[in-house]
Amino acid sequence: MLHGLTIKKILPSIITYMSLILATIVTDYFLHLTKLVWIGRYFGIVGTGFILLSFLYSLRKRKLLKSGSPKTFLQAHEVLGWSGALFICVHGGIHFNAIIPWMALFFMLIVTASGFVGRYLLESSKKELQKSRQHLLNYQLSNEEIEKELLYDSLLVDTMQKWRKIHLPLTTLFIVFALLHIISILLFW
Amino acid sequence: MKILTTALASTVFGIALILLSPYYAINPGVISRGHEKIKQDCFLCHTLAAGVEKYSAQIVML
Numbered sequence: 219m220l221h222g223l224t225i226k227k228i229l230p231s232i233i234t235y236m237s238l239i240l241a242t243i244v245t246d247y248f249l250h251l252t253k254l255v256w257i258g259r260y261f262g263i264v265g266t267g268f269i270l271l272s273f274l275y276s277l278r279k280r281k282l283l284k285s286g287s288p289k290t291f292l293q294a295h296e297v298l299g300w301s302g303a304l305f306i307c308v309h310g311g312i313h314f315n316a317i318i319p320w321m322a323l324f325f326m327l328i329v330t331a332s333g334f335v336g337r338y339l340l341e342s343s344k345k346e347l348q349k350s351r352q353h354l355l356n357y358q359l360s361n362e363e364i365e366k367e368l369l370y371d372s373l374l375v376d377t378m379q380k381w382r383k384i385h386l387p388l389t390t391l392f393i394v395f396a397l398l399h400i401i402s403i404l405l406f407w
Numbered sequence: 408m409k410i411l412t413t414a415l416a417s418t419v420f421g422i423a424l425i426l427l428s429p430y431y432a433i434n435p436g437v438i439s440r441g442h443e444k445i446k447q448d449c450f451l452c453h454t455l456a457a458g459v460e461k462y463s464a465q466i467v468m469l
Contacts, residue, residue: 318421318432387413394417402425402433406449407458 227342231334238300238330242307249308258309265305266400269326272298289365296337303330318402322395329392332385339377 249255275295277283283291303326310323424432430446438446445451452459 313436315436316432316434317424319435321421383409386410390410390413391417394414395421398418398421398425399433403435405455406433406453407456 228338231338234300235331235334238303238307241304245304245308246311258311261305262309265302265309266396268298268302268305272302287362287366289362296333299330299333303327318395319399322392322399325388325392325395329385329388332381332388336378336381336385339381343378 246258249258272295274283275288275291278286278288278291306323306326310319314320421432428447429449430438434446
């Protein structure tokens with residue numbers, strides 16, 4: 219029973235992750251079919267832009283950005299992260315030419331997978347907190363305000379902190395190797 | 408602190424890799440057979456931040 223429930227909970231994340239791989243293969247195939255492979259080179263720039271925009275969530279979470287619903291920022295982070303990863307995967311393709319860009323791609327896929335684990339943990343934490351915070355409704359707060367409270371509280375849950383201890387160094391590795399790749403490409407353009 | 412250490416260590420590792428073997432570290436494609444002997448010396452044809460100079464590749468081949 220418990221096993222079944224866990225599978226039901228993680229299945230959407232697995233499907234979303236697998237859809238990234240499938241979308242990459244389909245897009246790459248389409249580009250080859252239409253002889254538009256050269257576009258893949260510029261997908262790197264587009265993907266990087268999407269991923270940079272997805273980091274706005276981190277700024278909102280750390281309250282460096284003051285306005286906007288954190289939930290909306292989180293949703294945008296997920297959508298932009300997934301789309302950016304798709305562009306980067308197509309850009310990288312299945313070519314094993316250089317170590318630095320491949321390490322960047324490898325860590326991006328690991329960070330994406332870790333992001334899905336984080337989303338699952340966040341949802342679980344929120345559900346747990348929701349049970350114990352029903353009294354918020356008694357203060358006649360709006361749904362959005364309650365959602366905001368729950369999101370901030372859930373980020374403080376121990377599991378989330380443990381997950382962040384892994385997710386942030388992995389993200390750092392991705393950023394470092396991506397930057398080395400970008401700088402080297404710009405220098406030898 | 409952990410993040411800073413990770414960033415520093417990976418940067419040093421990446422730069423060392425680039426300096427030791429630029430061809431395997433950063434070359435985005437397969438080099439032609441004619442350029443096989445010069446594959447580790449990027450600066451024979453490339454100029455930093457200026458790309459490939461017009462005649463440099465031909466000069467090397469001569």
